[in-house]
Amino acid sequence: METQQQFRILVADDSHLDFAQIICDEMASSAMARGTGIAKRSPDYIKEKMKEGKAVIAFTSDGIWAGFCYIETWSHGEYVANSGLIVAPQFRKGGLAKAIKKKIFELSRQKYPEAKIFGLTTGLAVMKINSDLGYEPVTYSELTQDEAFWAGCKSCVNYDILMSKERKNCFCTAMLYDPKDHYEPEETKQDFQQHSKLYERFMQIKQWKLLKPFLKKEKDPNGNGERKRLFSLFNLF
Numbered sequence: 143m144e145t146q147q148q149f150r151i152l153v154a155d156d157s158h159l160d161f162a163q164i165i166c167d168e169m170a171s172s173a174m175a176r177g178t179g180i181a182k183r184s185p186d187y188i189k190e191k192m193k194e195g196k197a198v199i200a201f202t203s204d205g206i207w208a209g210f211c212y213i214e215t216w217s218h219g220e221y222v223a224n225s226g227l228i229v230a231p232q233f234r235k236g237g238l239a240k241a242i243k244k245k246i247f248e249l250s251r252q253k254y255p256e257a258k259i260f261g262l263t264t265g266l267a268v269m270k271i272n273s274d275l276g277y278e279p280v281t282y283s284e285l286t287q288d289e290a291f292w293a294g295c296k297s298c299v300n301y302d303i304l305m306s307k308e309r310k311n312c313f314c315t316a317m318l319y320d321p322k323d324h325y326e327p328e329e330t331k332q333d334f335q336q337h338s339k340l341y342e343r344f345m346q347i348k349q350w351k352l353l354k355p356f357l358k359k360e361k362d363p364n365g366n367g368e369r370k371r372l373f374s375l376f377n378l379f
């Protein structure tokens with residue numbers, strides 16, 4: 143598969159194992175740069191996905207690694223998650239994430255035609271890409287309740303928030319494509335176009351509301367009244 147730029151987007155295999163480390167490093171440093179939480183992945187886990195044919199990898203025509211995404215299955219294959227989307231910083235904003243997500247979506251549909259496909263994201267760009275593919279925003283209760291999936295969130299800095307909300311809410315927005323009951327991509331795409339500002343605002347408010355209980359009021363040592371301190375922020379990000 144070729145984008146209009148110079149990328150090759152392939153189903154990953156054994157020949158790509160050496161890229162697992164660089165992929166993991168980029169996932170971690172991108173999350174740090176964004177100041178958001180992320181479920182951490184090990185190079186071994188990424189390698190396993192490659193060996194199983196459950197990952198998509200992108201390269202420039204010169205063979206430079208440019209992006210990645212993989213498939214996870216939950217609830218005995220009833221649900222599929224397309225996770226770990228990453229584009230190398232120098233290749234962003236050129237449509238590569240969109241092309242990778244399209245490829246992994248097609249691979250998921252081919253491998254698991256009956257499965258509901260979902261993703262969790264804090265980013266508007268990913269919400270846009272998902273909407274273009276026919277995903278719609280859903281509550282967490284519509285996602286897999288497989289304990290192993292939620293255990294993956296333990297390595298995210300926002301895990302305490304997720305648990306304080308009894309797994310019903312967190313910073314991420316959940317989006318789902320149900321093959322048996324879904325809007326046409328044109329409809330979800332239009333909906334996102336019409337409401338993207340609203341989604342953005344909604345995410346900001348949601349994040350503020352979720353963080354609020356973690357705010358601690360303390361006396362200003364100079365006696366200038368109370369000031370709020372985001373005491374947990376150092377732990378969160």
Ligand SMILES: CC(C)(COP(=O)(O)OP(=O)(O)OC[C@H]1O[C@@H](n2cnc3c(N)ncnc32)[C@H](O)[C@@H]1OP(=O)(O)O)[C@@H](O)C(=O)NCCC(=O)NCCS
Binds near residue numbers: 227235237262
């Ligand atoms: C998020 C990320 C994958 C996007 O990669 P990318 O290659 O730059 O994305 P694309 O160029 O394919 O853009 C996809 C679409 O999102 C849109 N978009 C990008 N940023 C956006 C934003 N902040 N708000 C709304 N839409 C946005 C683009 O305009 C594009 O839409 P279009 O095709 O209609 O123009 C990349 O920035 C990244 O790797 N970030 C770090 C890791 C991460 O956040 N992963 C997602 C975890 S869920």
